[in-house]
Amino acid sequence: MTTMPLPVALPAWQHLQALANEPPVPLRERLAEPERARRLTWSAAGLTLDASRQAIGTEIERALLDLAAQSQIAEQREAMFRGEAINTTEGRPVLHVALRGGEAGGPWGNAIHALVQRELDRVCRFAEELRAGTVRGHAGDAFTDVVNIGIGGSDLGPRMAADALAHLASDAVRVHYVSNPDAWALWSVLRGLDAKRTLFIVSSKTFTTQETLTNAASARHWLADQGVPADAIARHLVAITATPAKSAELGYDPERTFLFWDWVGGRYSLWSALGLPLAIGIGAAAFRELLAGARAMDGHFLHAPLQENLPVRLALHGVWNRNFLRMPTQLIACYASRLVRFVPFVQQMDMESNGKRTHLDGSEATVDTGPIVWGGLGIDGQHAYFQLVHQGRHALPVDFIGVLSEDTPLPLAGAHHAVVNLNLRAQAQAMALGRTLEETEAQLLKDGADAETAHALAPHRQFPGNIPSHLLWLDRLDPGRLGALIALYEHKVFCQAAIWRINAFDQWGVELGKTMAKAMERAGG
Ligand SMILES: O=P(O)(O)OC[C@H]1O[C@H](O)[C@H](O)[C@@H](O)[C@@H]1O
Numbered sequence: 110m111t112t113m114p115l116p117v118a119l120p121a122w123q124h125l126q127a128l129a130n131e132p133p134v135p136l137r138e139r140l141a142e143p144e145r146a147r148r149l150t151w152s153a154a155g156l157t158l159d160a161s162r163q164a165i166g167t168e169i170e171r172a173l174l175d176l177a178a179q180s181q182i183a184e185q186r187e188a189m190f191r192g193e194a195i196n197t198t199e200g201r202p203v204l205h206v207a208l209r210g211g212e213a214g215g216p217w218g219n220a221i222h223a224l225v226q227r228e229l230d231r232v233c234r235f236a237e238e239l240r241a242g243t244v245r246g247h248a249g250d251a252f253t254d255v256v257n258i259g260i261g262g263s264d265l266g267p268r269m270a271a272d273a274l275a276h277l278a279s280d281a282v283r284v285h286y287v288s289n290p291d292a293w294a295l296w297s298v299l300r301g302l303d304a305k306r307t308l309f310i311v312s313s314k315t316f317t318t319q320e321t322l323t324n325a326a327s328a329r330h331w332l333a334d335q336g337v338p339a340d341a342i343a344r345h346l347v348a349i350t351a352t353p354a355k356s357a358e359l360g361y362d363p364e365r366t367f368l369f370w371d372w373v374g375g376r377y378s379l380w381s382a383l384g385l386p387l388a389i390g391i392g393a394a395a396f397r398e399l400l401a402g403a404r405a406m407d408g409h410f411l412h413a414p415l416q417e418n419l420p421v422r423l424a425l426h427g428v429w430n431r432n433f434l435r436m437p438t439q440l441i442a443c444y445a446s447r448l449v450r451f452v453p454f455v456q457q458m459d460m461e462s463n464g465k466r467t468h469l470d471g472s473e474a475t476v477d478t479g480p481i482v483w484g485g486l487g488i489d490g491q492h493a494y495f496q497l498v499h500q501g502r503h504a505l506p507v508d509f510i511g512v513l514s515e516d517t518p519l520p521l522a523g524a525h526h527a528v529v530n531l532n533l534r535a536q537a538q539a540m541a542l543g544r545t546l547e548e549t550e551a552q553l554l555k556d557g558a559d560a561e562t563a564h565a566l567a568p569h570r571q572f573p574g575n576i577p578s579h580l581l582w583l584d585r586l587d588p589g590r591l592g593a594l595i596a597l598y599e600h601k602v603f604c605q606a607a608i609w610r611i612n613a614f615d616q617w618g619v620e621l622g623k624t625m626a627k628a629m630e631r632a633g634g
Pocket residue numbers: 260261262263312313314315316317318321375376461616619
């Protein structure tokens with residue numbers, strides 16, 4: 110498949126280019142089409158995607174589906190699930206999909222299944238023993254605090270999921286996350302903790318990451334400083350890594366080392382042993398539900414027709430917006446405050462995967478690749494940067510993510526939820542429809558402005574509209590739906606890389622800075 114033609118050479122790409130050169134149909138017109146919302150809404154694994162506000166009509170849709178077929182998305186997908194070495198620059202398979210639990214018999218083979226199950230069982234057992242207080246510190250105290258030290262993929266996933274599932278968090282064991290090597294980041298967590306009851310998890314795929322090793326060394330000094338005897342420090346440490354030889358060299362007990370493998374990318378590692386801090390926080394059963402939700406999305410991605418395949422649709426609409434409507438960013442607005450870290454997580458997953466300028470065949474990219482992913486909590490964004498979205502000069506698409514059913518145990522929770530979802534729907538509609546100059550002037554007059562004022566103010570208060578968006582609804586925010594949501598974005602990123610003919614699974618772009626930091630350190634800073 111590496112000999113496949115580049116995207117610009119595909120007939121569907123050229124067709125899409127021609128369609129993009131035609132005058133755009135306003136979203137107002139499109140939204141007036143009968144049955145449009147029903148036709149462009151699909152559900153899977155507890156998620157519903159409403160794409161009716163994308164700037165697409167049936168011809169564009171057909172051409173996008175042709176592009177999916179001509180790009181051999183299905184064949185590339187199967188190659189990934191079969192464990193082919195699709196990460197070509199590192200000669201590795203990409204098998205985070207094999208980590209989602211489930212029965213033997215997956216396309217990656219039973220040997221990998223057995224490896225994964227054994228480690229998953231170890232992780233779950235350890236998490237439960239720690240929660241039950243049977244794993245203890247050197248002086249026989251149950252652990253009350255766990256500090257995960259890790260950065261990038263060794264931090265963002267479990268941290269994001271811990272926030273998203275905060276309603277399941279254990280009262281007995283608090284889990285903290287430290288990523289930044291600034292001393293304050295570690296200190297601000299440690300200053301309230303009792304060393305006898307604190308366990309550090311050092312999460313690092315490579316166990317060479319300077320920031321993580323700096324924090325880990327500092328944590329060990331803190332333990333010693335707090336009176337933990339030198340020969341007992343290992344009882345307060347856990348390592349999670351794909352390079353156990355390195356962690357062993359640094360004194361981490363192999364019994365307390367949990368493994369994943371080089372065929373799991375850091376930004377795709379939440380499903381592996383790297384999920385231990387999350388499993389400690391929410392319990393092993395909930396962690397397994399998260400995996401099951403991702404597995405449900407994998408099944409959908411593998412088997413649903415491309416036309417109603419959620420990851421494929423997200424990817425195709427993204428390609429239309431990025432490559433043909435020339436929108437360089439992707440805003441994600443989450444309307445559930447527990448999804449507060451979802452955007453930073455997707456930002457790494459998408460930008461580190463598809464922020465590439467070289468095709469698989471080594472030639473320079475001939476098309477725009479990964480967008481700039483940004484955003485955060487939608488409601489907060491409305492009171493901050495949405496001004497630019499509505500009236501600024503950047504054209505950009507939005508993914509609105511909401512939750513249909515909420516059960517926070519607060520007397521007025523229903524009223525809160527109604528406000529949140531009302532705003533989500535109103536924003537999507539306002540961005541799509543906009544408000545013309547004439548409508549704005551008429552509204553001002555209706556509101557009592559005199560003719561001169563209405564005329565003067567209307568240009569400032571009009572909205573161009575035509576901002577394309579997806580509405581993505583989770584039935585509820587639980588481990589299963591969260592797993593499905595994460596897997597959906599993982600597969601979207603995969604499909605876009607498949608279309609752009611780039612390797613989503615290396616990250617050479619982060620190397621140069623690291624190399625220079627090392628060189629400067631050697632040269633004395
Ligand atoms: O898990 P580690 O080996 O410590 O790596 C942590 C992170 O650092 C790197 O610089 C990479 O860009 C990330 O992909 C990775 O997740």
